[in-house]
Amino acid sequence: KCTETLLSTWQNYKFADVQDKKPGRVERRNLYRIEAIAHWMQRRGAGEKRERAVAPYGELRKFLTSYIKNEEPEDKDHEPDQLADIFLRFVRETAGLLIEAGKDLYSFVHLTFQEYLTAEFLRRRAGEGGVDVVWKDIQAVRDEPRWHEVLRLLIAGYENPKAEAILVDRILGEQERLSRACVELLGGLLLDSVVAAEERRARKARQEAKAA
Numbered sequence: 001k002c003t004e005t006l007l008s009t010w011q012n013y014k015f016a017d018v019q020d021k022k023p024g025r026v027e028r029r030n031l032y033r034i035e036a037i038a039h040w041m042q043r044r045g046a047g048e049k050r051e052r053a054v055a056p057y058g059e060l061r062k063f064l065t066s067y068i069k070n071e072e073p074e075d076k077d078h079e080p081d082q083l084a085d086i087f088l089r090f091v092r093e094t095a096g097l098l099i100e101a102g103k104d105l106y107s108f109v110h111l112t113f114q115e116y117l118t119a120e121f122l123r124r125r126a127g128e129g130g131v132d133v134v135w136k137d138i139q140a141v142r143d144e145p146r147w148h149e150v151l152r153l154l155i156a157g158y159e160n161p162k163a164e165a166i167l168v169d170r171i172l173g174e175q176e177r178l179s180r181a182c183v184e185l186l187g188g189l190l191l192d193s194v195v196a197a198e199e200r201r202a203r204k205a206r207q208e209a210k211a212a
Contacts, residue, residue, distance in 0.1 A: 003113065006095040007031055029072065033087060034097060035124065036067050038108065038117030042150065050146045052107040052114055060106055061088060119153035131166050142171045143181040148188060156192045168196035 007030050040063050041053035064084040075083060091097045092106070101107040108114040126134045134154070141147040151171060158164040168189065172182050189197035 003031070003034070003097070003117065006097055007034065030087065032071075032124070033064065033067065034091060035117045035121035036071075037064060038114045039121040041108065042114055042118040042147075045146055050111060050149065052101070052111045054101045054105050054107045057088075057104045057106055061085065064088065115149045116153055118150045119157065122150070122154050123157055126163065131163050131170075134167065135170050138171070142185075143179055145181060145184070148181075148185050151185060152188045152192055155189060155194055155196075161195060164194065165196040165199070168194065168200060172200060 004027075007027055037060070041055055041060075044053045044055060045051070061081070061084050064087065065081045068083050069080040078086070088098070092099070097109055097113060098106050099109050108117075122134050122137060125137070138147070138151065138154075142151065155164055155167055155171075158167070172178060172186060178186065186197055186200065190201060
């Protein structure tokens with residue numbers, strides 16, 4: 001809700017003198033842009049520590065320009081790089097989602113926004129290509145602690161129990177002994193009351209009891 005409220009100020013920022021007839025479409029497009037930025041910045045992070053990613057403005061602008069060019073309908077009035085400049089100025093100066101983290105360096109105002117929007121980006125891609133698409137995106141990072149909050153937000157937000165169960169099993173794997181990172185992630189999913197995680201714990205308990 002906070003993200004939606006901040007992005008809704010776009011109407012006053014971009015269309016102060018024009019009555020836009022389709023504000024919902026514009027707001028969705030902006031939401032998709034900021035989700036893509038969050039995912040890109042989350043990917044830039046390194047190491048195990050959970051922290052906001054920082055990106056030089058030039059690289060951020062280049063990424064968003066490419067995203068607009070490849071993912072959005074052509075705008076007859078503006079070039080993709082112009083749209084990127086307008087949007088980045090808006091999210092920095094008006095919406096406040098991005099802040100300066102140094103000279104020409106930018107990050108999200110809080111790590112929570114970066115992680116939540118990354119999870120939303122992944123979930124939306126699941127709607128387009130199914131769980132397999134999401135799995136390809138997260139397979140290499142499932143053991144990285146800095147991705148665990150994203151994975152928890154992603155899984156807990158699923159409305160399809162079968163898709164949720166498939167993703168939990170793939171993330172945790174089928175090995176009898178889970179890695180420390182997977183154990184910690186499973187603990188987080190249990191705190192979130194994710195049914196698939198509870199079933200996984202119960203299955204593991206039955207296996208241990210049988211082995212004993």
